[in-house]
Amino acid sequence: MQSTGHRLRDVEQHHPLLGGEEEELKGVCSASEGRVWFIHDSCGMVCAIMTWFLVFYAEFVVNFVMLLPSKNFWFSLVNGVAFNFLAVMALSSHLRTMLTDPGAVPKGNATKEYMDSLQLKPGEVIYKCPKCCSIKPERAHHCSICKRCIRKMDHHCPWVNNCVGEKNQRFFVLFTMYIALISVHALCLSGIQFYTCVRVQWNECSDFSPPVAVMLIIFLCLEALLFVTFTAVMFGTQIHSICNDETEIERLKNEKPTWERRVRWEGMKAVFGGPPSLVWFNPFAGLQLRRLLMVRARKGGTEFSV
Numbered sequence: 001m002q003s004t005g006h007r008l009r010d011v012e013q014h015h016p017l018l019g020g021e022e023e024e025l026k027g028v029c030s031a032s033e034g035r036v037w038f039i040h041d042s043c044g045m046v047c048a049i050m051t052w053f054l055v056f057y058a059e060f061v062v063n064f065v066m067l068l069p070s071k072n073f074w075f076s077l078v079n080g081v082a083f084n085f086l087a088v089m090a091l092s093s094h095l096r097t098m099l100t101d102p103g104a105v106p107k108g109n110a111t112k113e114y115m116d117s118l119q120l121k122p123g124e125v126i127y128k129c130p131k132c133c134s135i136k137p138e139r140a141h142h143c144s145i146c147k148r149c150i151r152k153m154d155h156h157c158p159w160v161n162n163c164v165g166e167k168n169q170r171f172f173v174l175f176t177m178y179i180a181l182i183s184v185h186a187l188c189l190s191g192i193q194f195y196t197c198v199r200v201q202w203n204e205c206s207d208f209s210p211p212v213a214v215m216l217i218i219f220l221c222l223e224a225l226l227f228v229t230f231t232a233v234m235f236g237t238q239i240h241s242i243c244n245d246e247t248e249i250e251r252l253k254n255e256k257p258t259w260e261r262r263v264r265w266e267g268m269k270a271v272f273g274g275p276p277s278l279v280w281f282n283p284f285a286g287l288q289l290r291r292l293l294m295v296r297a298r299k300g301g302t303e304f305s306v
Contacts, residue, residue, distance in 0.1 A: 037101040037162070041145050044161030048098060051159055052091065054223055055179075058186050059087055061220045065213055066193045069206050083185055090178035093283040094160060097172045102165030103151030105140055108133045141249055154238075154247040169238070170271050174283050176235040183228035190221050242267045 062083050067076040114135075120126065127136045129149050136142075141153040143163050152166040164172045194217065197205035206213040241247060245261040262270050272280045279285045 036099055037104075038099060039146055039161050041158075041161060044145070044158045047158040048094070048161045051094060054227070055087055055091060055182075058182065058220055058223065059084070061216050062186060062189055065206055065208055065216050066189055069204075071204075079185075079189060083182065083189070086178055086182040086185060089281075089283060090175060090182055093171050093175035093178055096283050096287075097157075097160040097164070097168050097175055098162050100162075100168040100171060102146075102153070102163040102169075103140075103167045104146070104165075105129075105132075105134045105137060105149040105151065107148060109135055139247070139250070152247055153249060154241065155249065169242070170273070170280075171283055173235065173238045173242075173271070174281065176231040176238065177281075180228050180231040180235055183224040183231070186220055186224040187228070190217050190224070193217060239268075242271050245270075 063080060067080050067083075070076045115126065118126075128134070129136050129142050131142050131144075132148055134149050136149050137151060140149045140151050142149045143153060143156050145156050146163050150163045150165040152169070154164040154169060156163045157172070160172060160175065162168065193205075197210075197213070202210040202213070208216065237248070241251070243264050245263060245267045246257070250257075261267075265276075269275060273286070
């Protein structure tokens with residue numbers, strides 16, 4: 001596909017856009033804001049449901065097996081508030097990661113009319129993704145599961161049923177952090193529970209029978225060990241990538257940067273949206289419920305993207 005004054009090339013890998021066309025694409029992307037992003041992938045939906053189930057299981061064991069039967073009121077209150085707070089923050093971060101557009105490039109915008117509107121200089125080259133027929137900005141990659149090109153795509157994570165990209169990486173980092181913290185907290189509470197119950201020989205230690213309580217706590221320990229290992233490693237990897245302004249795909253492909261890197265705190269501020277503050281740890285920051293309700297009322301329902 002060629003037109004006078006500029007050329008369009010089909011490529012599989014990402015290439016930089018020349019001139020000001022990336023700003024044009026950002027304008028097109030903003031037109032889709034207000035939509036609820038959701039990927040209809042069976043594996044991803046199962047993994048997301050499993051994540052919620054395991055967090056609720058941890059809630060059940062901690063609250064009903066360990067804390068509520070405890071005779072130490074302040075121990076139960078402080079740990080109950082802390083654990084449930086971390087659980088709410090983890091699940092909220094998971095929802096924001098799953099339902100936030102990761103930075104999808106508009107589908108099918110590689111048309112002659114659109115390219116003519118870019119007013120490119122003669123000889124300038126832009127690149128088209130042959131899979132979703134979109135013009136690819138710099139650092140965008142095509143996701144075969146989302147079936148879209150994603151800006152600064154780091155990877156596709158089935159546990160959040162979404163890609164981790166330019167617009168939702170912050171929520172994914174928070175999700176891994178809060179899951180790691182809640183897992184460590186669960187392991188500490190399990191250790192204290194075992195120590196306390198052994199001292200009283202499991203008498204008046206729990207409302208459940210000793211065999212049932214032991215099985216529930218052991219499974220919780222295994223779950224917590226698995227989660228803290230996975231999420232701690234992922235959290236460290238994400239922070240390292242942000243500080244080096246390099247996505248996982250770019251690192252694996254050993255791509256040489258053609259962009260001006262934002263390193264260390266500049267990269268963190270770019271992802272988390274501003275200088276260091278408590279807002280960085282808030283998954284609800286930037287949530288516009290009023291706008292979402294207005295879009296739903298205007299369109300007669302929530303719009304989903306595939």
